[in-house]
Amino acid sequence: MSQTSKEDHYADAALRHHNDAVYLHDDGRLPNADHHFGFAVECALKSLMLRYTRVSMDPLRPGGRPAGKPYIPQQNGKQKQIGHLPEAWSDTGDVISDATLLLHGRTGSALASILTASTPFSTWSVHDRYSDGSSILEADVRARRAASELILALHEQALIA
Secondary structure (H helix, E strand, O other): OOOOOHHHHHHHHHHHHHHHHHHHHHOOOHHHHHHHHHHHHHHHHHHHHHHHOOOEOOOOOOOOOOOOOOEEEOOOOOEEEOOOOOHHHHHHHHHHHOOOOOOOHHHHHHHHHHHHOOOOOOOOOHHHHHOOOOOOOHHHHHHHHHHHHHHHHHHHHHHHO
């Protein structure tokens, strides 16, 4: 049995969450569709960060277990954990602004321009899973679906490049 990397786990989760979100959105189930679009983008971003930046899940202590969440090593020896959206998007922007992204060509520049622009996930919250869903608007879900499709397409291109 072959082992898969954390990058692969995040990539698989991104696609799974996106497919579920599309199904739910097409069925008019906006709150859960919105939630899954957010997780799809979050997982794709984490996959890209782990593959192409200094973000790591290496053990925090020599010989220890791998980290439970991706993190950005800090110069002070501490780690900045990469959490949920929208913070994960802004953390990704920080990583790009630190010139640590190693993507090349059209995929890299397209991804960098998206991640440094405003995000349709700025008002998305993992905590909305506990809400009654009445604040989730169709226009927001459509924008998040479009962003999810774009990020996943760029993710696929990055894996091929």
